[in-house]
Amino acid sequence: MQISADLEKAEGMLSASLMMGTPANKDILRHSGLLTEKGETAAENDLIIALEADSEKALDGVLNTIDSRFEPSLRDEGNAGFYPASIDSALGALDANFALISVPGEYAARETAIALDRGLNVMIFSDNVSIDDEVNLKNRARLKDLLLMGPDCGTAIINGVPLGFANRVQRGDIGLVAASGSGLQEVTVNICKQGCGITHAIGTGGRDISKQVGAATLMKGIDILDEDGNTKVMVILSKPPHPEVLKKILKRLENVSKPVVACFLGSREKKKMKGVVFTDTLEEAAVAASCLSRGEKIVLPEFTVNGIEDLILRTKEKTEKSGKYIRGLYAGGTLCDEAIDILRKYGIMAYSNAGSEEKYKLSDPDKSREHSLIDMGDDTYTRGKPHPMIDLTARNKRIALEAKQDQVGAILFDIVLGYGANADPAQAMRGTLESIKGEKIMIASVCGTNRDIQDYSKQVKTLEDCGVIVLPTNAQAARFAARIIK
């Protein structure tokens, strides 16, 4: 009755009637001339919707209204939310097997202990967890045969599910364990660009490879991937571990049953071991793993862009007129490390707030000198402020500042896409980049895929519109910078 009354108010509607198909109701409809042939066939439990309108259009509009009226109207009011305030409450509603913890560090250890106690694998995104807590928690995880990633583990992909800051990459047969956040992102993304895919990307947190923690998670990750039937190739990724820890890792790698690619970024010593390919850069790690996955010989090209030598020559001419120094401003810490390493290979020593060489440590990361590569995701910049992957304001300001210096020839930077990152970072940089366009050479790489919410191709296009030279990988961007400055 209520619906009929409402329908009759609609424009072009002459009469409307909703009735069950009982004989008495059919009589009523018949007398008002509203019972069609089809209506005659209705049984007692059928609902007859009889409508008379002055046009087909009016009818269509009303039919949509009817549909919406038969939707459960209680959707907003009836579905009460359940807002669990503790892990135990949540477990009452979901038989979870994983906890992603990103509460402030001082509270993370307790939540982690509870989660492990309840048999959940855990990723701690939070930082500021004490190293004692980390050791204790990792011990607990080991005893319970659980995976504990972090603390300070920014990214992971487990069984196809991106956790924290992670990219959408395709599934495949390469498994990774990494003590480096942006490094793991760059390698998974590059594996994806090689047409290969991943099983799991396990993060450990940067402190895992310290002497105290003893690579507890990294070793667990190796065990998991070694046993995992879907993983055909294993990638190990970290900064150089503590020597004792490294020994332990290498010993374990000897017994791994599948091909391994190991990248201890920044490590100078050459290692050789049967069944393990050691690489110097993230890019090489991705390429090597992909070649192994495809069963091909490993080929590591300097560039993968057609006509690159031409471009280098043309760009070099421009820089000869401007300054001779590279200034790199990075959102990804490991990407910054990789770039420093690559520049070194070309004989360019860069100052940095990151990097392993004391001699080239910037005393004040706000003041660049000569060649400088700054990790803008370092604690000094993120204490109480959003990470440059999320909010690009601080880095934009710094880029504008560096571009004003006469002796600077090239601005080098990264953009990291994926969950958690800025929704459209290239757009957020547009103003800054356009103001530099034509003044300085701008070189960048974008760590991401076309399946990422920010869309890799769209980001590259925006950057190129702003006059940025975009290389396919962080390593190639650094090489390109080295070649044009050298």
Add this chain to the structure above:
Amino acid sequence: MDLNKRLKVINIGLEGFIGAFRDTGTEYLNLNWRPPLVSPDLLKKIDLLRASEKVAKANNEAFKRLNDSEPVLIDVVQAKEAVEGMKDKTIFHAGPPVRWEDMCGPVKGAVMGACIYEGWARDLGEAESLCSSGKISFSPCHHHRAVGPMAGILSPSMYVWAVENRTYGNRAYCSLNEGLGKVLRFGANGADVISRLKWMENVLGPSLKKAVAASENGINISSITAQALQMGDECHNRNVAATGLLLKTLTQLLLKVIDDTELILELVRFIDSNPHFYLNLSMAACKSVTDAVFGLKHSTIVSAMARNGTEIGIRVAGCMDKWFTSPAGIPEGLFFPGFSQEDANPDLGDSTVSEVAGIGGFAMASAPAIVKFVGGSPRDAVECTLQMGQICHGKNTRYQIPQLNFAGTPTGIDITKVIETGITPFINTGIAHRKPGIGQVGAGILRAPMDCFIEALKYIKI
């Protein structure tokens, strides 16, 4: 170990991370996480209590007792004949202990009314000087296996419901409900209030006594409550269905034992005119249930929660008779015409024995009608019950909620869960005028304060 199982994630912290779960069709729950309210030391204590087998065993036992208790109405009797410690010039009141000087307006009003009703004073002036003289002995109902709604005033001549916990053998008592508006329990004490009390003493009480005596085996209260929960009551602020069910049984019994149909009509009309008639009986039943966990060593389950209009107090099973108190909060709600929030007295009454037993605010989902009454929606009612589930030990097997797919009501408030989640119990309540002699001015909802739970945790030894 194998990571190839479908991930089911609890997200604790940054809500932004759930985007990836949505996109990949991963099952997840976002924790409504808040920083803990207490120091790391006390959190550690919670963890130790949780890990303790003694505590786990005691809490399981406490829940079992709350769940298995079967309260049965066995008698209606004058307080002085049944309630322990009820002597001449004695008045019991709601909530934790409070001195005459510290009593709030409505409790003072009700106490003075009781003095006149008992014939200890001729008027309010005499009543006041009697109370100030120290000649009246005051004590909380809770200390005498009794409870009382709002002011909770019980004096020797008043009739009480006597309820026996059939499972555990203990008994509990509560006065008879006088009706709505200007009534003693809300602090009113005029001539009409006193004469109604007299009628209850002379007519209602004795008639009910006869009726109950005529029942075969007493009247099973848990089964009335269980039915009423499925009929739109939560048996604290809504007792319409339960009162009807009780009246059905009582009418038959009254017809059996009383010949005077005029009298029966008078009784039935009195009960029928008061949709809260069942409340006091339900409270006596709840008291008989919650007393079954009193003093249960090592248990962190709440055994009592009550307010005297000045303070709210809780007792914890493992802490024996110790009260942990905080200042009583002021309920927010709807007010009768001519009254406003400013007239509201702080929270008052023993009726929170309902929540301690697992009904009332904890069964709010059963009674959407009263959420509307205080400005919420049916959805809020369901959310309220779900939230209370987070601070309780288990789900009642007797009291079920149709709206929640017949899940049991959350039962057994665990103070460690209250503190860990930051969720304190919901309290449904009537609102009394802050001045003595006026009576009820509205009804509303509030949350118990956290402080008394924290005090209890500090007190517990591990």
